[in-house]
Amino acid sequence: MTRHPVPGPSAKHAGTQQGVPAPYDGPIAVQLSEAPSGTPSEAPSEAPPEAPLFEEPTDAELARRGANGDQEAFTLLMSRYRAMIHATCLRIVGDADDAGDAVQETLIGVWRGLPGFRSDARFSTWLYRIAVNAALKEAGRQNSRPLPVEEIPERKEPVRSVADRVTDGLSVRRALALLPLDFRVAVVLRDCCGCEYSEIAGILGIPINTVKSRISRARQALADLLRPNDDPGEM
Template sequence: MNSPPEIPPAAEQPARSAPTDAELLTRHITGDPHAFSEIVKRHRDRMWAVALRTLGDPDEAADAVQDAFVSAYRKAESFRGEAAVTTWLHRIVVNACLDRMRRKSVRPLADDELIEAAERDTPLPDQTGEREVSLEVSAALKVLPADQRAALVLVDMMGYSVEDAAKVLNVPSGTVKSRCARGRAKLAPILAHLRNRSELTRVSSAKGAQLRDG
């Protein structure tokens, strides 16, 4: 008696990949009530980091991010796909920050507020020296004009390439380079002691290693 033919297992359904930012934005434009919320979840932390480092004030940063997302929600149809959605969002956030800086003077932060904001943004190891450096850099950035500060935040603090920062700021790459150069030149004498401190730490560590190896 012949055995019954083997029935092949049902083909496994491929896992559905998460929609891209551009797909979510398209869904939002066509009426999906949840699509934009997903975009906010994906990008709000980085938007917050950009706003906080640009403005140096957590309250102003929170308001700027809120303004930016409201603007993005309302102007989603203006996205043409010429750049990534993240670049488009960063541009809106940076513009919201620059608008606030131009409209009014941002109040200075107390030390405890800066520490709290820095910990909420990107927690650092519990090292007093790093916290002191963070506070001093944040305070020094406030002496720069808005355009130079925004360029330095994107390139030196957020790690954007000059080309990507140029897309966010909607200016030529040469302009970003120039703004960064002028900003660094202004900060150099203010933060020179930090460079000396870093050099001292490096030398001390090297000497310690020599003593251990010897």
């Protein structure tokens, strides 16, 4: 009687009959070459490539999502600028409580204004414009008015150590409070926020030469206010 050869198990099922899982042949299956029997397989010469690092969303992306009602995106976006917003408002207003109110007004203004924000614009410039307006609104409610630059009094505090003068942010805030509001805002945007002259001009709606003039005069006034009484340069 003629014996017909019985076909052996297919390559797909051969391993499973011997207790070895069959190789995955799905869309991302990796072809591995088997080592000869009795020979240990060699380790790969190179480590597998690392997964790409997570990229933080840009301000524009978070602003777009916030404009669509994504509160989580809005919170993340504001967390990037909240400290700077507070510092800006505090230096313009001069009072901690009023600065806190200005910060809240800024956050509300940003949330309401996000649908109108243009993604091709710089978000920080748009944000500082809102913060400055909120701070100016609070400053307008204060009873005291800053003195003109020509009438700023000389500093009468006793001389202290250099370290004390460097770390005393309160003295800087007091000196800023004596500047005319226009000068104060310009120098804060430049030296606190790091804005370019062109940005400040856009935020305040004034020519760039006016910005430079205000900042120059404000810096000179601050230097006079913060100079120790025994400075050799004073006669």
